[in-house]
Amino acid sequence: MTHSYPDLALHIGGEWLTGDNRQVFQVIDPATEAPLAALPLASPADLDGALDAARDAFHIWSRTPAPDRAAILHKAAALMRERADFMAYVMTREEGKPLMESRREVLFSADTLDWYAEEGRRAYGRVIPSRMAGHRQIVVREPVGPVAAFTPWNFPVLTPVRKIGGALAAGCSCVLKPAEETPGSALEILRCLVDAGLPPGVLNIVFGVPAEVSEQLIRSPIIRKVSFTGSTAVGRQIAALAAMGPKPTSMELGGHAPVLVFEDADIKSVAAQSMRKFGNSGQSCISPTRFHIHRSLHSAFISTLAASVERLKLGNGLDADTGMGPMANPRRVATMEALINDAVAQGARLVTGGRRGPSPGFYWQPTILADVPLSARIMNEEPFGPVIIANAFDDQADAIAEANRLPVGLAAYAFTADNGRAIALGEQLESGMVGINTYNISVEETPFGGVKDSGYGSEGGSESLESYLTTKFVSQM
Ligand code: NAD
Numbered sequence: 001m002t003h004s005y006p007d008l009a010l011h012i013g014g015e016w017l018t019g020d021n022r023q024v025f026q027v028i029d030p031a032t033e034a035p036l037a038a039l040p041l042a043s044p045a046d047l048d049g050a051l052d053a054a055r056d057a058f059h060i061w062s063r064t065p066a067p068d069r070a071a072i073l074h075k076a077a078a079l080m081r082e083r084a085d086f087m088a089y090v091m092t093r094e095e096g097k098p099l100m101e102s103r104r105e106v107l108f109s110a111d112t113l114d115w116y117a118e119e120g121r122r123a124y125g126r127v128i129p130s131r132m133a134g135h136r137q138i139v140v141r142e143p144v145g146p147v148a149a150f151t152p153w154n155f156p157v158l159t160p161v162r163k164i165g166g167a168l169a170a171g172c173s174c175v176l177k178p179a180e181e182t183p184g185s186a187l188e189i190l191r192c193l194v195d196a197g198l199p200p201g202v203l204n205i206v207f208g209v210p211a212e213v214s215e216q217l218i219r220s221p222i223i224r225k226v227s228f229t230g231s232t233a234v235g236r237q238i239a240a241l242a243a244m245g246p247k248p249t250s251m252e253l254g255g256h257a258p259v260l261v262f263e264d265a266d267i268k269s270v271a272a273q274s275m276r277k278f279g280n281s282g283q284s285c286i287s288p289t290r291f292h293i294h295r296s297l298h299s300a301f302i303s304t305l306a307a308s309v310e311r312l313k314l315g316n317g318l319d320a321d322t323g324m325g326p327m328a329n330p331r332r333v334a335t336m337e338a339l340i341n342d343a344v345a346q347g348a349r350l351v352t353g354g355r356r357g358p359s360p361g362f363y364w365q366p367t368i369l370a371d372v373p374l375s376a377r378i379m380n381e382e383p384f385g386p387v388i389i390a391n392a393f394d395d396q397a398d399a400i401a402e403a404n405r406l407p408v409g410l411a412a413y414a415f416t417a418d419n420g421r422a423i424a425l426g427e428q429l430e431s432g433m434v435g436i437n438t439y440n441i442s443v444e445e446t447p448f449g450g451v452k453d454s455g456y457g458s459e460g461g462s463e464s465l466e467s468y469l470t471t472k473f474v475s476q477m
Contacts, residue, residue, distance in 0.1 A: 003085075003086050003089040003090075005036050005037055005090060005093050005094070005184060006037075006090060006184055006187065006188070007037065008027070008037050008038065008039045008040065008183050008184060008187065009040060009187070010022075010040055010042055010046060010050075010205065010206055010207065011187065011190055011203075011204060011205040012042075012046060012049045012050045012053055012204050012206065013049060013050070013052070013053030013056075013057075013200055013201045013204065014053075014194075014199075014200025014201060015200075017040065017046065018040050019040070022040040022041055022042070022043060022046075023040075023041045024038040024039060024040055024041060025038070025039040025041055025180045025207065026038060026039075027039055027094055027180075027181065027182075027183060027184070028181075028329075029093055029094070030094075030095065030096040030325075030326040030327065030328050030329065030361065030362045031093075031096055031315075031316040031317060031318070031325065031326050031361045031362075032316070032360055032361055033360040033361060033362070034360075036093060036094060036184075037184070039180060039183050039207055040207070041180075041207050041208045041209070042206040042207060042208045042213065044212075044216060046206060047175075047206060047208070047213060047216045047217060048216075050175045050204040050206050050217075051146070051175065051217065051220045051222045051223070052222075053173075053200070053201035053204050054146035054173040054174065054175050054201060054202075054204055054222060054223075055146055055173075055222045056201055057173040057199060057200065057201030057202045058143075058145060058146050058172065058173040060199055060202075061143075061168070061171055061172070061173055061199060061202045062142070062143045062171040062172070062173075063171075064171070064199075066120050066121045066123065066169075066171070067121060069117070069120055069168065069169060069171065070117035070118065070120055070121055070169070071117075072193070072196045072197050072198055073113050073114070073116060073117035073120070073165065073168060073169060073193075073196075074113075074114055074117045075196035075197065076113055076189075076192040076193045076195075076196035076198070077110040077111070077113040077114045077117070077192075078110075078196075079192040079195055079196055080106055080107075080109060080110040080113065080189070080192050081106075081107065081110045083106075083188065083192065084103050084106045084107055084110070085103065086188070087102075087106045087157060087185065087188045087189075088102035088103035088105075088106055089102075089318075090184040090185055090188055091105065091106070091156055091157060091182070091184075091185045092317040092318055092325070093184070093318075094156070094181065094182045094183070094184050094185065095153060095154070095156055095181075095182050095185070095328050096281065096317050096325040096326040096327065096328050096362070097279075097280045097281070097317050097325050098317040098322045098323070098324070098325050099317055099318060099320075101279055101280060101317075102157075102317070105155060105157050105158050106157055108158060108444075109157045109158045109161040109189070111444055112158070112161050112162060112165055112444040112460075113161055113165050115165075115444040115445060116165030116166055116168070116169040116444075116464075116465070117165075117169060119169060119462060119465050120168075120169025120170055120171070120465065122462075122465075123141040123170060123171075123465065123469055124141070125138065125139045125140040125141050126138075126139045127139070132477075134477065135475070135476070135477050136474075136475075136476040137473070137474075137475055137476075138473070138474040138475075138476065139471060139472070139473055139474075140471075140472045140474065141469040141470070141471060141472075142171070142469065142470050142471075142472055143170045143171030143172045143468060143469060143470075144170070144172060144224050144225045144248065144468055144469060144470045145172060145222075145223070145224025145225060145470075146172060146173045146174065146175065146222050146223055146224060146225075147163070147167045147172045147173070147174045147175070147223070147224070147225045147226070147227060147468065148174075148175050148177075148214070148217040148218055148223045148225075148226050148227075149163040149164070149167065149174055149175070149176045149177070149226075149227045149228075150176075150177050150210070150214060150226075150227070150228045150229070150230065150238065151163065151176065151177075151178045151179060151186070151229055151230075152179050152229055152230045153179035153181040153182040153328050153329070154280060154283045154284060154285075154328065155280070155284070156178065156179065156182035156185035156186060157185045157186075157188075157189060159229050159459075160176055160178055160185075160186045160189055161189060162448075162459045162460065162464070163176070163227045163229075163459070164176065164189065164193075164203060166459075166464045166465050166467065166468050167225075167227075167468050168193075168198075168202065168203065169465060169468075170465055170468035170469050171468075172224075172225065172468050173201060173202045173203070173204075174202070174203050174204070175204045175205075175206060175217055175223070176203065176204070176205050176206075177205075177206050177207065177208070177210070177213050177214070177217070178205065178207070180207050180208075180210075181328060181329055182328075183207055186205055187205060190203055190205055210234075211237070214237075214238055214241065215241060218238065218241040218242050218245075218247070219241065219244070223245075223247065224247060224248075225247060225248050225249070225250075225467070225468060226238060226239075226241075226242045226247055226248070226249045226250075227249070227250040227457075227467075228249065228250070228251055228252070229252040229253075229285075229459070230253065231253065231254050232253040232254050232408070232453045232454070232455070235251045235253040235455055238251070239251060248467070249457070250449075250455075250456070250457030250458070250459070250467050251455030251456055251457060252285070252448070252449060252450065252454075252455050252457070252459055253285075253408075253410075253450060253453065253454050253455035254285055254382045254384070254408060254410070254453075254454065255285045255286060255287075255382060255408050255409070255410030255411055255450060255454050256289055256290060256380075256381075256382045256383075256406050256408050257286055257287060257288050257289050257290065257410065257411040257412055257413060257431075258289075258290045258291075258292060258402070258403035258412050258413070258429075259274070259288045259289075259290065259291045259292070259412075259413040259414070259415070260292050260393075260399050260400070260403060260412075260413070260414040260415070260416075260425070261291065261292070261293040261294060261297060261301060261414075261415045262294050262396070262414070262415060262416040262417075262418070262421065263294040263296045263297060264416055264417040264418055265294075265297070265415035265416055265417065266415075266417075267297050267300055267301045267304055268304060270301070270415045271301060271304040271305040271308060272308070273438075273439055274288060274291075274305060274388070274439075275305075275308050275309070275312075276288070276439055277289070277386070277388055278309070278312055278323070278324045278366050278386050281324055281325060281326065281327050281328075281332075281364070281385060281386045282383070282384065282385045282386035282387060283327065283328060283332065283384050283385065285382075285384075285410055285411075285454075286410060286411035286433065286441065286442065287384075288388075288411075288413055288439060289382070289383060289387070289388065289389060290379070290389050290391070290402075290403070291388055291389060291390045291391065292391050292392070292393045292399045292402055292403065293390060293391070293392055293393070294392070294393060294394075294399075295392040295393065295394050298390070298392040301390070302351055302368065302370055302390050305368060305388065305390070306351050306352050306368055309352055309353070309366045309367075309368055309388075310352055311323075312324050312366050314357045314358070314363055314365060314366070316361070324366055324386060326357070326361045326362040326363045326364075327362045327363070327364055327385060327386075328362070329362060330362050332362065332364070332384065332385055333356060333362050333363070333364050335383065335384070335385065336364045336367075336383065336385045336386075336387065337356070337364075338377075339376075339377050339378040339381065339383050339387075340354050340367060340369065340378070340387065342376055342377045342378065343369055343372050343373075343376040343377070343378045343379075344369075346372075346373050346375060346376045347371070347373055348369045348370065348371060348372040348373065348376060348378075349369065349370040349371050350367070350368075350369060351368035351369065351370050351390070352365075352366070352367065352368050353365035353366050353367030353368065353386070353387075354367045354369070364385060364386060365386075366386045366387075367386060367387040367388070368387070368388045368390055369387060369388070369389050369390065370389075370390045370391070371390075371391060371392070372389050372391055374405075380406065382408070396421070400425070400428050400429065403429055403430075404428075404429065404430045407452050407453040408450070408452055408453045408454045409430045409431040409432060409450055409451040409452040409453075409454050410431060410432055410433065410449075410450035410451075410454035410455075411431060411432070411433045411434075411435065411441060411450075412429040412430075412431035412433070412434050412435070413434070413435040413436070413438075413439060414429070414434075414435075414436050414437075415436075415437055416436070416437070422436045422437070430451060430452065431450070431451065431454075432447075432448075432449045432450035432451045432454060433447075433448065433449075433450075442460065443460070444460055444461075445460070445461055445462075446460055446461050447459075447460055447461035447463045447464070448460035448461070448464075449463075
């Protein structure tokens with residue numbers, strides 16, 4: 001079946017809005033650099049409309065019984081599965097990742113929506129024994145209010161679903177501003193929810209100049225909770241704005257994940273698993289990046305990994321034999337070029353890759369750098385791209401100190417056959433998520449979030465629903 005990229009619109013109070021002299025943003029196909037579609041941008045009046053719609057819908061949705069809300073979310077999840085091929089096509093056209101990865105993301109997102117639907121039925125309160133006869137002390141959990149959510153371009157279905165799922169399951173309405181570079185994916189999620197029966201105004205989607213949109217939404221007294229995924233720099237600005245409310249925030253920010261490979265690890269298995277680095281062209285906040293390999297395995301590990309990396313086929317994500325697609329935008333390619341050139345100039349060894357890929361398209365070759373000095377920018381700034389840094393270590397304490405050296409702490413990984421060491425690593429790695437002998441750290445029922453400059457709050461697990469609830473105490477004689 002052939003698909004075509006959909007028309008784009010704002011969605012406010014149940015209406016699809018285009019035209020009317022609104023400014024537009026041109027969405028680009030990263031695989032070809034060809035224009036895909038024009039995206040209308042919200043005016044300040046549009047944003048006020050979205051806020052009013054979210055306020056009005058909150059009164060209805062927050063009073064809708066949780067099982068009824070769950071039924072709509074389950075139906076939307078079923079529609080996402082039915083439409084997975086089309087949604088994957090939209091995602092690949094606007095973001096670049098191979099179709100198979102896009103499809104997997106859509107299916108994972110459908111499971112996430114199902115999980116939230118069920119979790120929303122469990123917003124339990126409690127009764128605290130009273131000091132007096134005939135008196136009740138009741139604790140109830142209530143939806144916090146209309147939510148403003150901001151999502152980036154790298155997982156354009158999953159990240160919005162994580163926020164929308166938690167908010168809607170808890171009984172909150174939402175104004176979502178997805179990345180302007182990947183609008184179609186978010187609008188397709190919305191279409192599933194609308195077709196599943198979501199009342200108008202419960203989910204509004206707007207696009208615009210990011211700093212202007214976030215300022216207007218977050219300053220509005222209608223918004224009671226802010227959720228952001230993106231860079232630490234922007235996260236700081238959003239959190240500062242929200243603090244004026246004050247409004248609770250969830251911040252899922254950048255990382256720079258270390259991977260410790262100890263002398264007792266099975267290097268073939270670790271190298272094979274580490275190819276997941278190149279999923280989404282490395283543009284993931286939990287992507288394994290700073291490898292520290294015990295010196296006894298260092299060169300064997302690098303040559304095993306390099307053999308697989310050199311077989312990875314770079315190409316358009318729509319082609320069935322593509323192993324890695326383009327990067328999502330030209331900013332990422334420019335950053336890769338700057339960081340890798342700087343590392344090489346400072347003495348790093350380029351094992352493979354390290355150059356732009358075919359043109360047109362925002363391609364960067366899958367890259368391995370070895371023996372990178374700590375002074376190189378790439379050892380200190382998240383590259384957010386398809387590069388593995390492969391350095392050697394001699395001593396466990398030094399390796400852990402190096403893993404913990406940066407101010408970020410989102411994901412950390414380690415591979416060892418020693419159970420005692422595994423326990424010590426689980427305790428000592430300063431990170432919101434730790435994978436030991438596995439890179440699988442993200443499923444819908446487990447918390448997903450960082451520590452230190454990687455932010456706070458969770459995008460998965462029961463912790464996530466909690467962040468959309470508030471606590472009320474009722475003392476009743
Ligand atoms: P960026 O920080 O400008 O944008 C990241 C996202 O935040 C985009 O979706 C953008 O629309 C949005 N944004 C930017 N300014 C905003 C504002 N004032 N209010 C609301 N939203 C705003 O940078 P970028 O060039 O897109 O990406 C650069 C870096 O951001 C990456 O290198 C990476 O470190 C980080 N990033 C992290 C994630 C993540 O999953 N945590 C996702 C995307 C980007």
